[in-house]
Amino acid sequence: MIKTDVAPTLAGGPTLIPTDMPTTNRPMNMGQSMDDNTSRLDGVAKITGAAKYSSDMLLPNAVFARFVRCPFGAANLETVDDSAARKVPGVIDIEITPKACTYNGQPVGHVVAESPVAVNRALKALKLNWKKDSVKTSIRDTKQVGLLKGNAPDADVTIRAVYSTPVQTHSSLETHGGVVDHKGDKATVYASTQGTFSVRDGFGDALSLKGSDFEVVCEYVGGGFGSKLGGPGKELMLAAKLSQKLKRPAYVMCNRAEEHLDTGNRPSSVTSVWLSLKKDGSVVGGEVMTYGGVGVANGGGGCNVPSGRYTFANVNKSHEDVSFNAGGPRAFRAPGRPQGAFAEELMLDEAAAELGMDPLALKRKLAIDDVYREMLDQGAKLIGWGERKANGSQTSVMRTGFGVGIAGWGSASPGGNAEVVIHPDGSVESRTGTQDIGTGQRTTMGICTADAIGIPLSMVTVQIGRSSLPPGPGSGGSVTSPTTAPTMMNAATQARTKLFEVLARQGGDNAADFTVKDGVVLKRGEKFLSWKDACAKLPADGVMGSASTGDGGKGNSQGVQFVKVVVDCETGIIYPKHVIAIQSCGRVICRKTAESQIIGGVIQGLSYGMFENRILDRNVGAMVNPNLEWYKILGPCEMPHIEPVLWAHGQTGVKALGEPPTIPTAGALACAVFNAIGAPVRHLPLTPDKVLSALEGARS
Amino acid sequence: MGFATSQSSMNHQSTQSSATLNGTIAIRFTLNGREVEIAVDPTERLLDTLRYRLNLPGSKEGCGEGECGACTVTIDDLPANSCLVPTFQVRGCNVRTIESIPTSSLQPMLETGATQCGACTPGVVVTANWIKEHSSVLASHTLRALMAGNLCRCTGYDGIIDGLEKWIGNPKGGRP
Ligand code: FES
Ligand code: FES
Numbered sequence: 001m002i003k004t005d006v007a008p009t010l011a012g013g014p015t016l017i018p019t020d021m022p023t024t025n026r027p028m029n030m031g032q033s034m035d036d037n038t039s040r041l042d043g044v045a046k047i048t049g050a051a052k053y054s055s056d057m058l059l060p061n062a063v064f065a066r067f068v069r070c071p072f073g074a075a076n077l078e079t080v081d082d083s084a085a086r087k088v089p090g091v092i093d094i095e096i097t098p099k100a101c102t103y104n105g106q107p108v109g110h111v112v113a114e115s116p117v118a119v120n121r122a123l124k125a126l127k128l129n130w131k132k133d134s135v136k137t138s139i140r141d142t143k144q145v146g147l148l149k150g151n152a153p154d155a156d157v158t159i160r161a162v163y164s165t166p167v168q169t170h171s172s173l174e175t176h177g178g179v180v181d182h183k184g185d186k187a188t189v190y191a192s193t194q195g196t197f198s199v200r201d202g203f204g205d206a207l208s209l210k211g212s213d214f215e216v217v218c219e220y221v222g223g224g225f226g227s228k229l230g231g232p233g234k235e236l237m238l239a240a241k242l243s244q245k246l247k248r249p250a251y252v253m254c255n256r257a258e259e260h261l262d263t264g265n266r267p268s269s270v271t272s273v274w275l276s277l278k279k280d281g282s283v284v285g286g287e288v289m290t291y292g293g294v295g296v297a298n299g300g301g302g303c304n305v306p307s308g309r310y311t312f313a314n315v316n317k318s319h320e321d322v323s324f325n326a327g328g329p330r331a332f333r334a335p336g337r338p339q340g341a342f343a344e345e346l347m348l349d350e351a352a353a354e355l356g357m358d359p360l361a362l363k364r365k366l367a368i369d370d371v372y373r374e375m376l377d378q379g380a381k382l383i384g385w386g387e388r389k390a391n392g393s394q395t396s397v398m399r400t401g402f403g404v405g406i407a408g409w410g411s412a413s414p415g416g417n418a419e420v421v422i423h424p425d426g427s428v429e430s431r432t433g434t435q436d437i438g439t440g441q442r443t444t445m446g447i448c449t450a451d452a453i454g455i456p457l458s459m460v461t462v463q464i465g466r467s468s469l470p471p472g473p474g475s476g477g478s479v480t481s482p483t484t485a486p487t488m489m490n491a492a493t494q495a496r497t498k499l500f501e502v503l504a505r506q507g508g509d510n511a512a513d514f515t516v517k518d519g520v521v522l523k524r525g526e527k528f529l530s531w532k533d534a535c536a537k538l539p540a541d542g543v544m545g546s547a548s549t550g551d552g553g554k555g556n557s558q559g560v561q562f563v564k565v566v567v568d569c570e571t572g573i574i575y576p577k578h579v580i581a582i583q584s585c586g587r588v589i590c591r592k593t594a595e596s597q598i599i600g601g602v603i604q605g606l607s608y609g610m611f612e613n614r615i616l617d618r619n620v621g622a623m624v625n626p627n628l629e630w631y632k633i634l635g636p637c638e639m640p641h642i643e644p645v646l647w648a649h650g651q652t653g654v655k656a657l658g659e660p661p662t663i664p665t666a667g668a669l670a671c672a673v674f675n676a677i678g679a680p681v682r683h684l685p686l687t688p689d690k691v692l693s694a695l696e697g698a699r700s
Numbered sequence: 701m702g703f704a705t706s707q708s709s710m711n712h713q714s715t716q717s718s719a720t721l722n723g724t725i726a727i728r729f730t731l732n733g734r735e736v737e738i739a740v741d742p743t744e745r746l747l748d749t750l751r752y753r754l755n756l757p758g759s760k761e762g763c764g765e766g767e768c769g770a771c772t773v774t775i776d777d778l779p780a781n782s783c784l785v786p787t788f789q790v791r792g793c794n795v796r797t798i799e800s801i802p803t804s805s806l807q808p809m810l811e812t813g814a815t816q817c818g819a820c821t822p823g824v825v826v827t828a829n830w831i832k833e834h835s836s837v838l839a840s841h842t843l844r845a846l847m848a849g850n851l852c853r854c855t856g857y858d859g860i861i862d863g864l865e866k867w868i869g870n871p872k873g874g875r876p
Binding site: 220 | 741743744748751752755757758759760761762763764765767768770797798799801803806809810811813814815816817818819820821822825844845847848850851852853854855856857858859860861
């Protein structure tokens, strides 16, 4: 069923992936997964709107609440007049504490009412007297970052540059929050979270209940990308408080603006670098100074350059986090990596241009191992790198560029638990409490169970996303599948062994005599009973296998991405045309969800590279684009064709797949733009104004 | 409706008076083929009426400002962002939500991976269904252009467009 040692069938295959490759059947990815064809098990529920997210838990008699927030980057709330707001029909309570705030969106209290309409009206009717203070809104408000001095004595070429990246917000389509339904001695928490169990454990005394007396439920999560990791968050804490106080279900969900302001982000970065190289491309010295823009937080702004994926000799690194008046960061898909990769990849392309080298040849030389080199060779063929023209050599209005970047990710498995029950009617239940944030957890758990037992997937039902189920990891650091897949397979194998023991006892055989293949139980290789008939011999409550995995080892995933763009040199608009995303992912469980993860990483990287930018007003520190119109994310018309290539090459074990595909994209895109126009754009996002000024600079 | 706008009234310089509207408006409209009679606050959004009062949470709120399309419904057979429509405006109209779309026909969307986290999906499907029912628009527009009002943070859109092509039986997705 699974082949772990086959190479992708690309070698003798097409050298260029056509852009109309069907999403249902990508020939180069077939035959490398436990399951090539299964579509998401919860796809029907999602497509028909039947899937119930936490934000859909509209319980009878619920109250609705929202935070009252500071509208400026720094301001003191001096007086509060809520008399008009309290008169709004449906308002239950208003609690506001005057205080000094240090970022736009900081809560100072809340309004709770019978309906969302009443909440919004009351918020508008509040008369709050804010005294504004002066603000700092960026790294450069505090730090003068200039070009670094220095070079290696034996260098042939030294480049110096400053790169920067903006704040990117997670922009999950479902915002943060949830519903708490407190019933006195019991409670249910409907949480939009990436960590069912960290929410359970994070309430502390806030629910006045033991963890076993309340249940956290998150059967569907509308995206998180890191921002929904950890404990309950202030939204659920407020819901917990209100539900207890009012003895009614309490509903607290952020709106889009609150989501941008106060639910975390990818911090901004500034990287200043000098890098010395020899004629042959070897790096012989350098210095990298990075700054992370962490808003009101004190840390969490790491910028991963040098990444360790290229061999750099004698390159020193220092980093400083810089605070200012804005919401702080939270983990965001491969924290610190995309910002670092942007600087690193573009810096190497600039060095290659100075050396008169093909950047692919330079990166191939500097890459730390042969897996990267093989991937680079394969990807170059697939994107058609041979068509690449020398930097800046094109004179037409529409210029084509090619760029490449590489990625790596490793994280240790935190351990988890799973149960599989085989029932006398032949149905099989697999259970683990971890949540599905869109990755396909439900589907992969089902496939693992069916595969380990040897039955069709249609016989398996999967239960996830509840704290009453066996505890599993939070969906962060790409550990969910690497942790839960082997655990679930162990549990399924144990349940199957227990079934064999029952059969053996009844017939005086050995449990080891039995196997299952394609839903048929075999005894010493001969057909014995159909699955259903065999299960009918089980006791009324069936048999259960349960498994736990402790903290696990680290599995490394590697990837390379090639981007082809066309740049309109009259308007400065860039059009990504084609992305090849090669990703090692060990033992692939489900082809379709794996491909979907890779594509999802790429689009967020492209969107980061082209559009996304939290813009703060420099005078008052308010975010001027707290929506999805001016905080633009990639739409269907800007989307290039993305080809995910699963790289199985002799790999075993399930590996990380969520984070790595978003690491190299923006860097590869910037390299492609540099190739097309002949001048580097060193500051993300690559908006038309920056492209045009870079072109202008190249001309003069 | 956005935060920025609502917060501006918190500024002490604001002259906006407090909301004093107590009256509601009684309306009738057709919802997924059945008559509905309801009294609504003049500021109540159709999305909220559907989700919070009529128990139809299939339509999602992604932005609340007409940018993402997660709340898409059809009103008198035209797609609309229900977060932008005051409910009283659908008086006498025919409103259809995701809950009215026959599930049996949706298989192609499933197979191509048109959904990941699924938060955008109901809106995507309502728009897609409208295109399918009005496929003459494909003579002048690509599927991609027609889907431009539906944002998705997860799937990369290829799965959505391919699913639609299969579902509609039209090969004019409009590849980049
Ligand atoms: S919620 Fe209506 S368009 Fe986004
Ligand atoms: S599937 Fe997550 S937003 Fe579209």
